[in-house]
Amino acid sequence: MSEAGRSPEPWQTTSSRMIVADRWIRLRADECVDAAGRTISPYYVLEPSEWISLLAVDVDGNAILVEEYRHGAGVIALGTIGGAVDTGEEPRDAATRELLEETGYVAAEVIDLGATWANFGNQTNRVHHFLAVGCTRVADQTLDDGELITVRVLPVAGLGERLQQSYHQLTWYKALPHL
Template sequence: MNDVLRPSPWQVVHSERIVADRWIDLRADTCIDAQGRTISPYYVLEPADWVTVLALDENDRAIALEEYRHGAGVVGLGLVGGAVDEGEDPRDAALRELREETGCMAAEIIDLGSTWANWGNQTNRSHHFLARGCRRVADQSLDDTEMIVVRTEDLEDLGARLEQSYHLLTWLKAMNHLRAERAS
């Protein structure tokens, strides 16, 4: 077992931008691994970081969104979320997305940490937040491609209905935070 090579970063010997526009930033790398093997092309997506927010209203009901998701071709139930603009703090992005998608402001926002979105072939992180005491203060301010219905859901039951992995992870992190808070 001691003779096993340890994982190590690949050496990128060439990188080529395949496409970069408002929807996707994709490059193809030529890499050499620790055993000297060439891996080419290895495609890497370079999206902006993302935020996901489990928002609770003043009655501790979850604010969920019903929205069409073209990649999967489904109308699904999800959480508030979106991209972090260049130079923007993830906390500010979470509050901005909450206001844009729901028209709500939060009395409190709690940073639940971040995770890699998909570390196999993406460079971005997903930042998870819990927003409490949310109340509607404005109309939605949606992007041109968004059509979102805002709903309130039972917090405990919501997790079983979320089908997007990082939305579910945000719900799990928020539930762990709330349970720990109640226990102390």
């Protein structure tokens, strides 16, 4: 039992309205009532696509990473390969596609490391974590409009300390037993 004597219960959504819906983002405002009868309004919920985060390792045992500008934080950051899962696409297929598009590499094997919620406080999507091993470069990058990505091949040792994004770090930690 909680301090107030009640166990958590799901809120009831009494109304919902879409604030923004375009190719980049879906944002809705919900009006909710909690188990104690209190109104929570507006409660903003982001509805992004499912994401993938893939740690790639080449045939020599080095990590294949991407470095790009991240406008929300205003930083150029090193990270795992990632991107949105397209409508109707399986997360594993998205991981394989993003690896090829962002780096020009393909994997001998892709290992599913499970999924976690991106931010279950106000987002509806999950991050699907993968490890790609035995990667070899077969093509040039085929980047989306607006992407400028530098591929970095670095030693795997100590990599977790160099990753700044939380779900990139989580992918690293989930991959450790397989490395």
